[in-house]
Amino acid sequence: MQLAHTRGIFNGNVLVSRNGKVIYEKSLGYADGSKANVLTSAYKFDIGSVSKEFNGAAILLLKQRGKLSLDDPISKFLPELPAWASTVKVKHLITYTSGIPGFEPTSAESDSLVWANLKGLKTLKFEPGTAYIYNHYNVYLQMRIVEKSKRATLRRFHY
Structure with a gap:
């Protein structure tokens, strides 16, 4: 995900869990297009059309x-x-x-x-x-x- 962010194709929060336990969590990028607010896990995103x-x-x-x-x-x-x-x-x-x-x-x-x-x-x-x-x-x-x-x-x- 870090590589994808570096290439400019990912901006968001990543959370990976196994058996209910968080094994990786990272925020990459900014919370808005102005790049004034660094992204944190406190920001939530709509799941969108992935379902x-x-x-x-x-x-x-x-x-x-x-x-x-x-x-x-x-x-x-x-x-x-x-x-x-x-x-x-x-x-x-x-x-x-x-x-x-x-x-x-x-x-x-x-x-x-x-x-x-x-x-x-x-x-x-x-x-x-x-x-x-x-x-x-x-x-x-x-x-x-x-x-x-x-x-x-x-x-x-x-x-």
Whole structure:
């Protein structure tokens, strides 16, 4: 991490733990762009978009286990959505080519607001697979599909 910082490609806090015990902790760089405040472990960072990869990995594991196909329409898992959901496939969600537009973000955007926006969506911005829009609505739907697939799997094995 020190080398990455020296090369100018990392600025942040690093913490490594093993079995609940901190084995390495270091702050590298500055707390802001002005470089007026040296970074310390007291500064916290938003984890950002690093959790999105877990959705993709979960979807690919479900595919590998035969629980879904990347070519399944999302309506298979979320039949409550409007007709456009039958044209959007799982693969479109993980490649951000679903055609689902970005909605006006709000600071109070909750899962229920995201769901309401999707249920109220009349048309897609473009035909799925023909263009790219990065937005968290794709991620939200990925999570719902993983949940539905997991629940369906569990129901089959519980009597």
